[in-house]
Amino acid sequence: MPKFAGVIGAGVLALFVAGGASAQAPRLTLGVFPGLESAESFEILDRYLPFAQYLGTKSGAAVILVPIKVPGPAIRRMIEDGKSYKLFFGPPVFAAEVIKKADFVTIAVEQERIRGVFVVKTGSKLRGVQDFTPNTRIAMPSPKLLLAILALATLAQEKIVLQPEARRHLDSAEGMLLALNNGVVDVAVMRDRLGQKLAAEKPSDYRMVGQTLDGPGFALIAHRSVSEALRAKLRQAAIALNSDPSALAVQARERLKTSPFLPGREGEFLVLQHMMDTPPSAN
Numbered sequence: 001m002p003k004f005a006g007v008i009g010a011g012v013l014a015l016f017v018a019g020g021a022s023a024q025a026p027r028l029t030l031g032v033f034p035g036l037e038s039a040e041s042f043e044i045l046d047r048y049l050p051f052a053q054y055l056g057t058k059s060g061a062a063v064i065l066v067p068i069k070v071p072g073p074a075i076r077r078m079i080e081d082g083k084s085y086k087l088f089f090g091p092p093v094f095a096a097e098v099i100k101k102a103d104f105v106t107i108a109v110e111q112e113r114i115r116g117v118f119v120v121k122t123g124s125k126l127r128g129v130q131d132f133t134p135n136t137r138i139a140m141p142s143p144k145l146l147l148a149i150l151a152l153a154t155l156a157q158e159k160i161v162l163q164p165e166a167r168r169h170l171d172s173a174e175g176m177l178l179a180l181n182n183g184v185v186d187v188a189v190m191r192d193r194l195g196q197k198l199a200a201e202k203p204s205d206y207r208m209v210g211q212t213l214d215g216p217g218f219a220l221i222a223h224r225s226v227s228e229a230l231r232a233k234l235r236q237a238a239i240a241l242n243s244d245p246s247a248l249a250v251q252a253r254e255r256l257k258t259s260p261f262l263p264g265r266e267g268e269f270l271v272l273q274h275m276m277d278t279p280p281s282a283n
Helices: 003-018 041-059 071-081 092-101 146-157 173-181 192-201 228-240 247-256 266-277
Strands: 027-032 062-067 087-090 104-110 114-121 138-140 167-169 187-191 206-215 219-223 261-263
Touching: 027 041, 041 062, 041 087, 041 228, 041 247, 071 092, 087 092, 092 104, 092 146, 092 219, 092 266, 104 228, 104 266, 114 146, 114 173, 114 192, 138 146, 138 173, 146 187, 146 206, 146 266, 173 187, 187 192, 192 206, 219 228, 228 261
Parallel strands: 027 062, 027 087, 138 167, 138 187
Antiparallel strands: 087 219, 104 219, 104 261, 114 187, 114 206
């Protein structure tokens, strides 16, 4: 049997078990967007089905997992009708947009915060973010991604607004390092753990000159039409997943590849959305 067919079959079984085989069980459609990782729909189903099943088993709801490969159209549907998805799990940038525009509230968020670091060549004259100028050439991810948003907000706090031509948006850390090594840029913005690894392993080549503001990690959010009682059960389920020794919980944790969950707070996502809505020139 093809892998896709096997996963779809597992999905039907998961939905049946999650709903407790009860016709009265509330049905919650869970949209999942895995973020930067490119994945086919069957791969998303395979990775996140145990999580959906666990949420359903613990909350008594039938959690229907729907893979999201392109977030834009899905988010528009959430904003327009509030019926397509009752739950969403995905990166903070998209969660923040849905919370603000589609009447969603946070259920749980990763414990680990996301931040970037500013990396330069060891011989650079730059010693800190305060040394940057509007013409400092900085490589960073797409302007719609979290690290770029955090980097620009950090510079704005220092009253530094980069000239458009100084912002070099590249798709990968490898591309940013290549640009840094070739002198195309002066600074590269990358995830803190990668920057620390580079500085530790290759101190003669790279060093860090500062870090960005931080932001929340992946989040589980729910439409406000989901009852408070059911939201509370879903939150309890997400938190219980951190240490539950059951086979299903272990499988869900291994496939999620996230840090432990904490109760979510709308405030941190509203702050993030404000960063996203504020043009760099207006900070």
